[in-house]
Amino acid sequence: MAERTLTRRELNRALLARQLLLERVRLPIPRALERLGGIQHQYAPNAYIRLWSCLQGFRRDDLTRALERRSVVQATLMRETIHVVSRRDYWAFAVAIRAPQRAWFLRTRKPAPRERDFERRAESLRELLADGPRRHDELVEIAGRSWGMVGPWLDLVRVPPSGTWERRRANLFETAESWVGPEDVGVSDARDTLVRRYLAAFGPASQKDLGLWAHLSLGDLEPVLARLALRRFRSDSGDELLDLPRMPLPDPETPAPVRFLPTWDAVLLVHARRSGILPEEYRPRVFSTRMPQSIGTFLVDGSVAGTWKYADGRVDWTPFHRLGRGDTREVADEAERLAVFHR
Secondary structure: OOOEEEOHHHHHHHHHHHOOOOOOEOOOHHHHHHHHOOEEOOOOHHHHHHHHHHEOOOOHHHHHHHHHHOOEEEEEOHHHOEEEEEHHHHHHHHHHHHHHHHHHHHHHOOOOOOHHHHHHHHHHHHHHOOOOOEEHHHHHHHHOHHHHHHHHHOOEEEOOOOOOOOOOOOOEEEEHHHHOOOOOOOHHHHHHHHHHHHHHHHOOEOHHHHHHHHOOOHHHHHHHHHHOOOEEEEEOOOOEEEEOOOOOOOOOOOOOOOEEEOOOOHHHOHHHHHHOOOOHHHHHHHOEOOEOOOOEEEEEOOEEEEEEEEEOOEEEEEEOOOOOHHHHHHHHHHHHHHHHHHO
């Protein structure tokens, strides 16, 4: 059977649907995070704002309580960045990316370090953390400022209240074995889960897109893709796109409501470029050396139409182009709702 070619507009609506941006839904927070493939959480309010844009009735305390109850975990995962994921997904993600992270770390350090040195330092830190969480400053005092370099050899999580809306600096650490529980998945199953989560959250997507998101090589991914039952499509530029069976592909004319996104949102990153959610002419205005933390954006009809920031009790928004009267009113209304969420 000939592979179906998907237009940019079809890919846009597919990504919006899977990222819960076509309509707010009622889901437990851990299940929502699994649907989204986790949320990049470099800046502590990010996951709160993203879930507010996705879930009906979401309140800030909901995520803080989930972190406290350990149904949700905050840790450095894909692309060596902080993510919020479900407890069920944590070990699968950590195990899936562990070996490539270690190899990349050793390969990019000059002069080349010895892996055994990192293993010893990781064991020393594990002993320091045996009695419970430690603050960043304590770890620096005891183990030196380079203690974080052992990350690929010691699975750590960030423990609340750090990294929450109320205390935004993520500076309290615990071993994953103590906070989440013992590692419970092998590499093959872990990578199967990782690939399924990505395709369910961001597909249809190319193998290259998947590798960019997970920071895995094509060699790492090929055995996984050979094991999974997949649908195959083509983009309008001819690239092969992979997907899971029975995943939603909405009508390209499905209305897309105004949505506000936090900084560094995953739908704007390079691995999701195929969807056109961030028009390329606007990319330098969202990600630039002048704004290393990125900037909040809002969507109109499924693509970035401007930026926003919260200050003095209100959300100020700036469009990149002239908006119609109806769109302007919808953006203003959503901005007011977001301001109330902040207060």
